Amino acid sequence: MTAELVRGQNHPLSQVRLEIRVSAGTPIVAAAALSDEAGRIHGVEGVAHPGAPTQPGLEVSRQAAADHRLAVDLGAMPETVHRVSVLLALPVGGAGPVRFGAVAAPFVAVTGLDGAEMASYTITGLDAESAVVALELYRRQGAWKVRAVGQGYAGGLAELLTDQGLPQAQQLVGSINDAVAQGLARSVQAAPPRTADGDRSRQAAAPALGPDQGGTAPQPGPVPPMSPYGGQPSGGSASGGQGQPPGYPGAAADPSAVTQPAAPTAGGGPIDYSHPRRRNAAPPPPPPTAPPAAPGQPAQPVAGDATGWSMEERLYNQVWGMFEDLARTTAAYRSAVDFAESRMDKELEQVLSDPRSRIGGQGDAAREAARARYAQLVDRAREALDRDLAQLKAEADVVEPALPPAYARWDNPVWHAYRVPMEIPMALRLGDLRLPEADRIRIPMLVRLPLERGLWIDSGRTESSEGLFTDAHALGRLAMETAVAHAARLLAVYPAGEFTVHVIDPAGSGAQPLAPLVHSGVLAAPPARGAAGVTDVLTRLTQRVDLVQMAVRGGAADSLPPGFDTSQQLLIVNDFPHGFDDRAVNQLRYLADEGPAFGVHLMMVADREESSGYGPLLDPLWRSLLRLTPVPDDHLADPWVGHAWTYEPTLVPPGSQVLHQVLAQVAAARTKYS
DSSP: OOEEEOTTOEEEOSOSEEEEEEEEEEEEEEEEEEEOTTSOOOSGGGEEBTTBOEETTEEOOSSOEEEEEEEEEGGGSOTTOOEEEEEEEOOSSSSSOSSGGGSOOOEEEEEOTTSOEEEEEEOOSOSSOSEEEEEEEEEETTEEEEEEEEEEETTHHHHHHHHTTOTTHHHHHHHHHHHHHTTGGGOOOOOOOOOTTOOOSOSSOOOOOBTBOOOOOOOSSOOOOOOTTTSSOTTSSOOOOOOOOOOSTTSOOOGGGSOOOSSOOSSOOOOOOOOGGGTTSOOOOOOOOOOOOOTTSOOOOOTTOSOOSSHHHHHHHHHHHHHHHHHHHHHHHHHHHHHHHHHHHHHHHHHHHSGGGSSSHHHHHHHHHHHHHHHHHHHHHHHHHHHHHHHHHHHHHHHHHHOOGGGSOTTSGGGGGOOOOSSOOSEEEEEEEEOGGGTTOOEEEEEESSOSSOEEEEOSOOTTTTTTOSOHHHHHHHHHHHHHHHHHHHHHHSOTTSEEEEEEOTTOTTHHHHHHHHHHTOBSSSOBOHHHHHHHHHHHHHHHHHHHHHHHHTTOGGGOOTTOOOSEEEEEEEEETTTOOHHHHHHHHHHHHHTGGGTEEEEEEEOGGGGGGGGGGGHHHHHHSEEEOSSOEEEEEOTTTOOEEEEEOOOOOTTOOHHHHHHHHHHHHHHHHO
16 A cells, blocks of 8 residues: 655655656656755765766656656665655746746655555645755665655755755756756667668567556666556566556656666667566567568568567567657657757857857858758758658558557458457557657557556647637547547457446436447446446445455455456546545545556546646546547657657547447357356
8 A cells, every 4th residue: 555645754665676756747857865864965966966867876867857757776875875855846947837836736656666656745735936855765773764845945956955955056956957958868879770671679578658557667777668558668568658658658657767878879789678587588489571672672561570479469569669669760860950959059159259250251151051060960860760750651551450459440440350359468559659750650559458557538628629629518528439439449358258347427428428338238237327326336346446455465366255246347437526525536546546456447537627626635546547638639758768749549430330340249248158
């Protein structure tokens, strides 16, 4: 169980290798300070910050971001270090907020390497402060504890660091601001050159979000990039994302978890993405090979050319490799453009600093030469990007038609040959991801099964939906249709009788979008209405979680009552918070936190602003869910380089009957199974 701390409360730490996860509603700067027993910092080398992100046993983000992951190894701390303080600050000089009182309350969690939370703290009560000591890890009688601090400073980082006894506070803050302003986190290693056979050194993908969406957490020091499918690198077993990306980002996965070079290199070596648990295993069957390419031409892509023990795993790993390639080649392009801009600015500054060259033909010629060199560098970077994008587009055109139903879009012909499966697939497609530099390439967003975190279909307005929907009801209906499409896909990929769906629709506002699920007979019961229906469904599901939890933890998983439904359960909640009292809200939070581990999953269709009356009480609920949108929106970030990926849901094409046909087969199989 996670200890939800309040200000001043402490909690013992059972592990020394930890991850500090920070979530805020706006980009913030994360740093960490190493101090002595009295809480004093003895020099700038005792602060890890975006300009110097690594210290002994400590690594922080290189950029300002809404979500951060800080790696901590308390066992590697010097003996003189007795406190590790996590510092948060709002960036200066930008267009963002200047005080924490204007943003959502920041949330900080301490987790183990397996992603399990040990303690969490929502920093409330901030107003004019622009920097805050969020929490501190401190050594007491040879053991480590975490304390919720929440001490804010209106004077920003300079006042905070001065208060902790650092004499060079002003100079250090200047270095931090410069590092954030220059975007050092986007200077990543250039992609290794492709070989003639098109191999990308994807020996084996590593297991996945989302956080968004659990999975293997990054360790201090350089680590392989994490998968967007759910918080773990691709290829083994786990879920995605929000990392479970963990699925893909999730949500929020954070790019700071890996150590990036400070500047692009001309030609880096290949990166080993092989899963550590697979290195000593017998080699999997060889993947399909492409026909020989014509001289001077790249190799033709083949579906399933990644490693894996089955075609499904090969395709999963190949999709992850495509995502990885697109992230890397785009990062290289952006880094090259940034370098060209900084070089041009420096050359122009040199011209202006010499009074003799400010006017006249000599100055004009120097400025034109600087701009010409900039254009040449950008054109060269664009050529490399276009070359890689063409290869990725060719691969996507080959892979997409070969995907099984669990990975395929609703308009893929594979659904017309659908049959209820006998086994659960590795993953499920929840949509597509793309980047602005490669708008024509769509990467499937896959999350591992069973789901490791719930889903939140956001029915509120986003920047991308402002011009599309003038009626809030139309956006809410589309959000419910998106939820139905996801639920139908989950029902379709599970064997008969192994997945059960419940629906709470207190006011009946989702009756029309829910019609395919209701009329096909795939629901466990008609949608629950009113406060009584909400109470009944939530009580039954929370009791189910309690019963399974006690059986598993007591080592008596085989002694569940006769006739107990052991299938995975999905609860769809529409129109939250309508019809929910305080007790129902607490039950909902309990299902979101404990349910996934014991076979109960949550899918919320809600507008966060409508539940604002509950205050920060529901902030942990929203953070525990992988946020998806019914319209394209760039709210997801990969956990490697931090690109803002545009997510697009996979909806049933207008006029298509494929959803009804699939649900009819699922209902028939359920009847036969019963």
